[in-house]
Amino acid sequence: MTQRYHPREIEKKWQERWASDHLYQVGEDSDLPKFYALTMLPYTSGDLHIGHWYAMAPSDVCARFKRMQGFNVLHPMGFDAFGLPAENAAISHGIHPHEWTMSNIENMRRQLKSMGAIYDWNRELISCQPEYYKWTQWFFLKFYHAGLAYRSRAPVNWCPKCQTVLANEQVVGGDLCERCGTEVTKKDLEQWFLQITRYAEELLDFSGLDWPEKIKTMQKNWIGKSEGAEISFGLEHAGLEQKEIRVFTTRPDTIFGVSFFLLAPENPLVPQLTTPEHQKEVAEYISWCKRQADYMRTSTDREKTGAFLGSYVINRLNGEKVPIWITDYVLPSYGTGAVMGVPAHDERDFDFARKFHLPIRPVITSPEHTGDEAIQAYSEPGVMINSGDFNGLSSERGYEAICDLLERKDWGKRTVTYRLRDWLISRQRYWGAPIPIVYCARCGTVPVPEENLPVLLPPNAEFRPTGESPLKYCPEFVNTTCPRCSGPAQRETDTLDTFMCSSWYYLRYSSTRADAGPFDTRKLKYWLPVDLYTGGAEHAVMHLFYSRFFIKALRDIDRNLIDFDEPFKRLFNQGIIAYHGGKMSKSKGNVISPDKYVSEMGADTVRAYLMFIGPWELGGGWSDRGIRGISRWLNRVWNLIENGYAHPVTKEEAKKELLHIIHRTIKKTSEDLENLRFNTMLACLMEFTNHLSKVQKERSVPTALWQEAITCLLLLLAPSAPHIAEELWSRTGHAYSIHNQPWPRFDARLAEEEQITLAIQINGKLRDKVLVSASISEAEAKGLVWERPRVKIYTEGKEILKTIYAPGRVVNIVVK
RNA sequence: GCCGGAGUGGCGGAAUGGUAGACGCGGCAGUCUCAAAAACUGUUGGGGAGUAAUCCCCGUGUCGGUUCGAAUCCGACCUUCGGCACCA
Numbered sequence: 001m002t003q004r005y006h007p008r009e010i011e012k013k014w015q016e017r018w019a020s021d022h023l024y025q026v027g028e029d030s031d032l033p034k035f036y037a038l039t040m041l042p043y044t045s046g047d048l049h050i051g052h053w054y055a056m057a058p059s060d061v062c063a064r065f066k067r068m069q070g071f072n073v074l075h076p077m078g079f080d081a082f083g084l085p086a087e088n089a090a091i092s093h094g095i096h097p098h099e100w101t102m103s104n105i106e107n108m109r110r111q112l113k114s115m116g117a118i119y120d121w122n123r124e125l126i127s128c129q130p131e132y133y134k135w136t137q138w139f140f141l142k143f144y145h146a147g148l149a150y151r152s153r154a155p156v157n158w159c160p161k162c163q164t165v166l167a168n169e170q171v172v173g174g175d176l177c178e179r180c181g182t183e184v185t186k187k188d189l190e191q192w193f194l195q196i197t198r199y200a201e202e203l204l205d206f207s208g209l210d211w212p213e214k215i216k217t218m219q220k221n222w223i224g225k226s227e228g229a230e231i232s233f234g235l236e237h238a239g240l241e242q243k244e245i246r247v248f249t250t251r252p253d254t255i256f257g258v259s260f261f262l263l264a265p266e267n268p269l270v271p272q273l274t275t276p277e278h279q280k281e282v283a284e285y286i287s288w289c290k291r292q293a294d295y296m297r298t299s300t301d302r303e304k305t306g307a308f309l310g311s312y313v314i315n316r317l318n319g320e321k322v323p324i325w326i327t328d329y330v331l332p333s334y335g336t337g338a339v340m341g342v343p344a345h346d347e348r349d350f351d352f353a354r355k356f357h358l359p360i361r362p363v364i365t366s367p368e369h370t371g372d373e374a375i376q377a378y379s380e381p382g383v384m385i386n387s388g389d390f391n392g393l394s395s396e397r398g399y400e401a402i403c404d405l406l407e408r409k410d411w412g413k414r415t416v417t418y419r420l421r422d423w424l425i426s427r428q429r430y431w432g433a434p435i436p437i438v439y440c441a442r443c444g445t446v447p448v449p450e451e452n453l454p455v456l457l458p459p460n461a462e463f464r465p466t467g468e469s470p471l472k473y474c475p476e477f478v479n480t481t482c483p484r485c486s487g488p489a490q491r492e493t494d495t496l497d498t499f500m501c502s503s504w505y506y507l508r509y510s511s512t513r514a515d516a517g518p519f520d521t522r523k524l525k526y527w528l529p530v531d532l533y534t535g536g537a538e539h540a541v542m543h544l545f546y547s548r549f550f551i552k553a554l555r556d557i558d559r560n561l562i563d564f565d566e567p568f569k570r571l572f573n574q575g576i577i578a579y580h581g582g583k584m585s586k587s588k589g590n591v592i593s594p595d596k597y598v599s600e601m602g603a604d605t606v607r608a609y610l611m612f613i614g615p616w617e618l619g620g621g622w623s624d625r626g627i628r629g630i631s632r633w634l635n636r637v638w639n640l641i642e643n644g645y646a647h648p649v650t651k652e653e654a655k656k657e658l659l660h661i662i663h664r665t666i667k668k669t670s671e672d673l674e675n676l677r678f679n680t681m682l683a684c685l686m687e688f689t690n691h692l693s694k695v696q697k698e699r700s701v702p703t704a705l706w707q708e709a710i711t712c713l714l715l716l717l718a719p720s721a722p723h724i725a726e727e728l729w730s731r732t733g734h735a736y737s738i739h740n741q742p743w744p745r746f747d748a749r750l751a752e753e754e755q756i757t758l759a760i761q762i763n764g765k766l767r768d769k770v771l772v773s774a775s776i777s778e779a780e781a782k783g784l785v786w787e788r789p790r791v792k793i794y795t796e797g798k799e800i801l802k803t804i805y806a807p808g809r810v811v812n813i814v815v816k
Numbered sequence: 817g818c819c820g821g822a823g824u825g826g827c828g829g830a831a832u833g834g835u836a837g838a839c840g841c842g843g844c845a846g847u848c849u850c851a852a853a854a855a856c857u858g859u860u861g862g863g864g865a866g867u868a869a870u871c872c873c874c875g876u877g878u879c880g881g882u883u884c885g886a887a888u889c890c891g892a893c894c895u896u897c898g899g900c901a902c903c904a
Contacts, residue, residue, distance in 0.1 A: 174901080214820060214899080221819080221900060228904085249904060262904085300817070300902055329902045339904045348902050419903050537898080612840070614829060618822080626828065629840045635855085680830070683839035690839090759835040764885040766835055804884055810834045814884045 005638035007602025010727040015116055023737060024118040026074055028526045035071035036527050037063040038509075038568075040535030040543070041080040041127075041502055046104040048111040050592040050610070050622060051584050054577045057607040058616055058678050059534045060117040064719035065673045067118065068743035074527055076509040077112060077119040079105050081128035082498045084162055084179060087431040091463050097431040098459070101128055111595065116603050116722050118739075123512040127501040132508065133433035134454035135518035136501050139554070140425075141436055144447050146557045148195045149425075151445065156424055158187040163467050164428040165191060167497060168421050169222075169542045174298055178542075192435060192494065193422040196549045200225065200418040203548055210570040212617075218540040224419025226250050229403050230336065231412035233261060233322070234314030240272055245313060248335030248417050251345065252406065253398035256387035257363035259353065260341035261313045261322045262306070264332040265289045273324055275310030282307045282326065289328045297328050304329065304352040315340075316411050317402070318388060327352060335417050343377065350377035363387050364395050423546065425497045430461050430470040432495030440482035440489035449483050455491070469493040502543055503550040506530055506567060521560065533568035536576075544571070572676060575619020577610070592622055601631045604721035608634070611678035611720065633686055634724055637717065640692055641728050645706045647699060654700035659750055661691055662712050666746035669716045678720070685716055707732075715744050760785050761812040762794040778805045785811050 018024065039059040042052055063075035079101075086097035093100075105126060112119065125132055143149040157166040161182040170178040177184055196203075200223050206216045228250035235243050245261075263270060265286050274282045285307035289297075306327035313322050322340075329348055330339050343353035344362040353360050366382035381395040390398050406412035426435065434455045436448035448455055458477040461470045471477050471493035482489035504518065510527040511520035547567045555562040576583050579590045597606045609630040613620040665688045672681035692709060695701055701709075710732065718725040718738050729738035753774050758781060760768040768790040772781070782803050785791050791813065798815035805811050 217820070218899060224903065226903075247904080251904085298902065302902085304902090327902095329904090331903065334903045342904090346904070348904075351902090417903080540899085612828085620828065623828070623841075626841055632855090633840085639855095679828095680839080683830075686839055757835070761834080761885070764834090764883090769835065802884070804834090806834050806885090808834095810885080812834080812884055 003642060005635050005724070007604060007634075007723065008599060011114075011116060011598075011603055011723040014723050014726045015113060018116075018737075018739075019121075021737075023739060024075075024120050025122060026072065026120050028523050030072040032070055032072040034074065034527060035063075035066040035532075036074045036530045037066060037532045038074075038076070038506055038530045038534070040533070040539065041078055041505055042108065043080045043083060043085075044101050044104045044108065045085060046107065047591075047593060048108055049584055050579075050594050050606075051577050053115060053594050053606060054610050054619070055535060055574055056112070056117065057115060058574065058611050058676065059532075060115070060119075061607070061611065061678065061719040062532065062534075062673065062676060063118055064722065064739065065743065067739070068715070068718065068741060070742060073118070074123075074509065075118050075120070076123045076125075076512075077117070077121070078123075078125035078505060078509070078512075079108070079127065080498065080502050080505075081105065081126050082133070082432045082495075082501055084164075084429060084431070087429055087463055090431075096459070097463075098128070101431075114595070114598050114603055115607065123509050125505060125508050125512050127498070127505065128431070130454045130456055131515065133501065135508070136433045136496060136504070137436040137448075137453050137455060138450060138518060139504060139550070140496065140500070141447050141450060141453075142557050143194055143553065144437075146553070148198065148553055149192060150195065151190060151192050153188065153190045154193075155186045155188050156191055157184045158189075159184050162429075165189060165424060165426060167424045167499070167542075169423075169545065191424055191426040192437075192492075193424055194549075194553075196423045196546070197418060197420050199549050199552050200420050201416075202552055203545070209566055209568075211568075212537075212571065212573055215537060215540045215544065215571060215573065219545055222420060222541040222545065226417045226419075228252065228415065228417065229406060229412055230415045231255065231340065231406060232316065233340070234316055236314065237273060237311055240269075242269070245269070245338050246336045246412070247338045247340045248415065249340055251342065251395075251399070252402045252412075253384065253390075253395045254342040254345045254363055255315065255317050255340065255402060256384075256390070257342040257344050257361050258315050258320075258322055258340045259343060259359045259361055260349075260356075261324045262330045262339040262341050262352075263309075263324060263326050264330040264337045265326045265328055266332040267326070267337055270309065270326055273309045273311045278308060278310035282309060285326065292328065297331075304348070304355045306352065306356065308356075316409070317405075323358075325352075325356070333421065334419065345377055345379050347377045347379065361386060423497075423549070425500055426494035427497055428467060428469045428494055430457070430463055430495065432498055433457075433501065434471065434477075434495055435492040437492040438480055438482055438489045439492065440485060440487060442487055443482050443484045443489075446482055446484050446489070452483065457495075469495065471495070499542060499546050503546045506533075506547070507562075525563070529564050529566060530568045532570045532572065534572045534574060537573040544568070572617070574616045575614075577613070577619055577622055579622045597627065601627065602634070602723070604724050605631045605634055608682060608720050612682045614679055616676055616678060630682075633689065634721060636693065637689055637713070638724065638728065640689065640696060641710055641714075641732060643696065645696060645699070645703060648702055648706070649699050650702050651698075651700045654695065654698065655702065655705060656754070658691070658695055658701050658705060658709060660754065661688065662709055663746040663750035664753075665716065666712065666744050667748075667751040670743070670746070673719070682720065685713070685720075688713060688716075712744050714738060715741055756808050758808075759810040760788060760791060761810055762791070763814060764812060767791065767794055774808065778807070781805050781811055785813065 037059060039056050063073050067073040081101045086101045089095060089100045090097045140149060157171050159166055159177040159182055161180050162177060166177060166184060171184055172178045175183055204220060204223055204225060228248060229252040230246050230248050231252060232244040232246050235245055304327065306325045309324045309326065311324050313324055315322050341349045341352060343349040343360040345364055363384060363386045364378060364382040365385055366380060384390045384393045384395060384398045390401060393401060403414050434457060436453060436455045438446045438448060440446050458474050461474040463470050478490050478493060480489055480491050507519050507524060507528065511523040514520045551562055551567045552565060579592055584591045594606055605627060609627040612630055665684055668684045669681050714725050714729050722739060726738050730736060755771055756774045758770050758772050759766055760770060768788050782805055795813060795815050801814040801816055803811065803813050
């Protein structure tokens, strides 16, 4: 009596059973080796779309595979629950962000459960809950006490739509808000920063990490390390105490080519260095600069602008007087905010010199470029000329010689500069962890004592988007007493960047309920670091970067807390699932909800289809037709097993073949899972299914072997389609649960082909094929081809030049 | 402008120096049916020769190169998707 495949029923049944049996609850007291597989924490946007499943389902398959392979697997799930959308929803719909977030979580949890993953829900974490954000604040205090958190007034990125400041990493495409795409502006504000720059050098070290090159390159570029020298230029300006200005350059070897000196328009020395006759022009230029949008400043193909201040610096190496100009292509925040202009050897300086008719003096030549009147800057290495005692040196040696001289005379030194800026962590919004700082008139800035954490968010704040934190208008929050002197004091009203919350959550999963610390150190030591971390590449210089910084900084603060250097050993970025017109997004209205497909075809089908679309790292297009193929396949698997097997007419050949295919399939499936190549793994299981259909029809193998084959098929299917595998496992009389079974092993000898098809080529063109034993020797293979009639036809009357044998592949006869 | 990924049938893709197109979608033909859908079976890169079994030619973005042999390696270019971009 066969029954049809009803995914909805069996999925519900097994999900309930797994939950009530705590099948996926995981502990630390196992003798098995651990494996920590983690998917990036989802934001509580409300609905999971198919893109979330694309991130999570294959990751679950991998975790399940590792579990069957005998690892104690931690594969947790939680929610990144603080952030702007909750607050914006609160403003537009009048719901409290907490309520909005929690109801979203409820829906997302339901959707996640329908996926049938091995998440241990006992370890769920929600970053907006006080028992979690208490520790986010605690980490802030650790950084503060270690001198890594500081407050400073600086021109910062401001998103007028989000009404808050943004970290540099959150400004994309030069000037757009990462979250809402609005053009950001600059604002001068007193803000909290974390000194990530202190770790610039160590963050460049990726040794021992199995990470995609792309992400490593993006982080390296973001850090932007430059080696060069800081050089002092003499200043002899009446009424100015300062006697030098320093520049940073990567080309000290070109110092004899300096023909002008550049300052950023913002440089505080500008007013004093401007002579009366240039005052008007300089003032006009500065006010013009202020009117320019920030992104214009960093646009490369724009005519150079600037103004002469009327005063000069001295190039100490040749005693020359060099005119000081200001220009907006010198950025105040990089290096020393001053540049030596070497037009012959720097493209930008060249353009500037052309525009303002400043001298262009070549000091480096190359064999191809023999000092002709330059039509472009020559920025390659070469031989030094016009450089006094240094003439004739290669620029590489000149670099060293000039640095030596600078250091000897104390005119400068070798130095390294980074593009990376400190991480701005203040946000002028409500829905985040309050920064645990109190301002006291008497004691100044006072950190909230650890035992007073968490600093709770007041539930009754008003979310007026005013550009200032809503907490500022909540007197019961702001007014407090100083922890030091007990006098009246005010709380810091900015909240922490939500990236602070997600920089340490993977530590918390080791012991989500810990309340004596952010985690239980013993458990942390057991689970961390993460063995496989998967998620989108969009976090390259944000979440992934901050998390690395967190671990390194915490390690240096207290080795008993963290005793490893990197949070994520292996990183994998899945691609993007597109649908009608590109990446799914709410604004495009092309978001696919998994719910509909889950109820029509089952979670197993949706999981497997997502894996089948293509290589995981490439993503691909969702197709309503394509998913039917997977649905049909699972139905075929179901029917294959439900139809039973009886009265075999055994054929030796068929027996041997099936045994070989079983082992070949185990081998291929295991390798593909290890390499996260889910699409080819499923293709291989489909081939296996097709072969089994044929065997079933022919009844060509003994019943015992048939049963071995389908048992194997179910085990191999279990990570990808856990529900149908469990159901068929039980229907074939096996003991619960398939998910506690060991992953099948293969016999390497059986997995190998016994017979191979050898291709025979004449001059590299395929002319014949022959079935031979896999163990054929080179001599045998080369000899055998001459008996083939087709070889005779093609070689008759021709001169045989040589015969090439590629073992197990091809014999190629070269004729003339 | 610079760096990186991708480009293969009608479509998603497989093959990373050795039989191009695995697996799936779609199409076509058939079985079942009064019929249709579903399901199942067969077939399916293009062109050509042959009654046929078969056989030949072309074919992995474009043009060159290396090699006995190239989707795969090298050089130049085109398209496309990411990232970076006046960082001295």
